[in-house]
Amino acid sequence: MTHWEDFYNTHLPPADFEDNRSLLKEFCERHNKLQNRIVLVTSGGTTVPLEHNTVRFVDNFSAGTRGSASAEYFLDHDYAVIFMHRHKSLEPFTRHFTGQQFFDMLDIADNSQSSTIAIKPDSVDVFAPVLAKYKIARETQMILYVNFTSVVDYMWLLRAACECLAAFEERAVLYLAAAVSDFYIPEDMMHRPSPVALLKSKLKFHFVRSQNFSPTHKMQSGDGAPTISLQLVPKMLAPLASLWVPHAFVVSFKLETDENLLIVKARDSLNKYKHKLVIANVLQTRKHRVVFVTPTDSYELHLSREQALQGLEIEEPIVADVVQKHGDFISSAEQRQ
Amino acid sequence: MTHWEDFYNTHLPPADFEDNRSLLKEFCERHNKLQNRIVLVTSGGTTVPLEHNTVRFVDNFSAGTRGSASAEYFLDHDYAVIFMHRHKSLEPFTRHFTGQQFFDMLDIADNSQSSTIAIKPDSVDVFAPVLAKYKIARETQMILYVNFTSVVDYMWLLRAACECLAAFEERAVLYLAAAVSDFYIPEDMMHRPSPVALLKSKLKFHFVRSQNFSPTHKMQSGDGAPTISLQLVPKMLAPLASLWVPHAFVVSFKLETDENLLIVKARDSLNKYKHKLVIANVLQTRKHRVVFVTPTDSYELHLSREQALQGLEIEEPIVADVVQKHGDFISSAEQRQ
DSSP, rough: OOOHHOOOOOOOOOOOOHHHHHHHHHHHHHHHHHHHOEEEEEEEEEEEESSSTTTTEEOOOOOOHHHHHHHHHHHHTTTEEEEEETSSSSSSTGGGOOHHHHHHHHHEEEEEOOEEEEEHHHHHHHHHHHHHHHHHHHTTTOOEEEOOOOOOHHHHHHHHHHHHHGGGGGEEEEEEOOOOOSSSSSSOOOOOOOOHHHHSSSSEEEEEEESOOOOOHHHOTOOOOOOEEEOOOOHHHHHHIIISSSSSSSEEEESSSSSSHHHHHHHHHHHHHHEEEEEEGGGGGGEEEEEEEOOSSSEEEEEHHHHHHTTTTOOOHHHHHHHHHHHHHHHHHHHOO | OOOHHHHHSSSOOOOOOOHHHHOOOHHHHHHTTTTTOEEEEEESSSSSESOOOOOOOEEOOSSSHHHHHHHHHHHTTTTTTEEEEEEESSSGGGGGHHHHHHHHHHHEEEEEOOOOEEOOHHHHHHHHHHHHHHHHHHHHTEEEEEEEEEHHHHHHHHHHHHHHGGGGGGGGGEEOOOOSSEEEEGGGGSSSSHHHHHHHHSSSEEEEEEHHHHHHHHHHOOOOOEEEEEEEOOOOOHHHHIIIIISSEEEEEEEEEEEHHHHHHHHHHHHHOOOEEEEEGGGGGGEEEEEEEOOOOEEEEEEHHHHEEEEEOHHHHHHHHHHHHHHHHHHHHHHHO
């Protein structure tokens, strides 16, 4: 696995990086002065480009449901929210309606002078509370949106956000709900022309991943086909929890397809990175059941059938529980001082 | 390369296939009775799942700009439009506004009795014409939306649409703007647990693609790492143009990164599939320049700087040209009868 420092040394920041860093800095400084609690919510999947011009990439599927819903509930608890999300993934508030749903809610009225367009009366009841919350969050500047696409973008933004969050010490929550790729293709392994163009012209083609980086010629298979190394992405949770925001309340997520591995793997992660909480879930049941795993405890949180039918989202009790734990964490830190 | 019939024999249709087929059938029968012209617009990229539970996939990048804009212009020319698009890619009309743009255009007014929500007066001028066109297209049932995600979904929908379009004979246009993957991973080559989970546990891992399908054991590299075959997707343009809709006006798109290959490759495609038109473009300049390549001719179509600044979209002249060619094509078919 690449060491995390090497990763930043060998990958350039995205083009909009300095703009985002300024936004993060301004947002954090303002809320730190106000002594607000703050949460970084990461959301959506990352891409791994397969070629320089980035027509093709490997994607981790994530619509961003967990992150975008959670961001809304953190706002309800008066947290300042940095919503760091995959470009085009779901966003707080707007997530409730698709483009066509918006259009279908609208009526046009023409009079002699001009047109007016209004939300149909029967949609106002559903729409007004969502719109009102959105407007308040924007007007009070309690939410900042920053976005990423590739795993490299994500890594740069994550570190920049941590640099700004460090000053909050215990008042910061990191809520790392994004689905980050495990691997990437190093810059010098990306082909021009694209690997897929090569695919068409050769009998055989290998994507090769080795634990230790090996030079290309060693990767060649016997038949002379070109090869590409897939490298494991460094686990940023390690420097994040120990160096970047050592005082913050760090929450990671673990998505498994095997129920039996859930708690074991969550516990492994806590032992390795020494952070505060893993929220573990199984792919198929993640919308109504999660397991909270702390260094000392583990327990399930789930929606009943009635709650789900009433439209309750599991992110509401998840966030309430995290906020409760975060409050306790701040109190005990204050008592130690 | 897999033969196209084998592809359908070895890949199940998507879960919503029969629903979509019924919709296509109803839509086509209605418009065929009305003697309307019809266009199938395909739009957006396809995915290739890397594992059964589909957390990770390879994606072809395409926002769906070309297809969604073109669909609007075909409606302007009184075509019935089947808009067959990648789930969550851009759609006609709604493509002009993101979720936050919608929210920011709206004002809430509260009086003692109830709330009303209306589009701000300064946004009405921009929004009203788009909304009005959307409403007309829906009310007159001139547009049908069907969507796909994976390349397998796409293949099934494409054939089903063609089966319904055949009855239109010369009155049908196929406008194949979707970015379809060149390769796929056969069902029996997808791993459980996921290949990426295996990645983590093994020193080496190969994605292998062979022109001729080979059994797994032959694909194993010397060190015992698991392998996955990537197969070339059959070129559906072959059965489509010669068997499924032999009388239709078929337009394909060619996206290249190398300007010099543009016309040569477009001409190759026309020679091979015997369809009517290739619209060729280079990735970097595709928003303001395309090349029309017919069996006898090739010419450029581009936006001037002023046109681009005025907000003209290149899809407007592209569609106007296709509609013109399609009209000529119908006339000459009628003269032959």
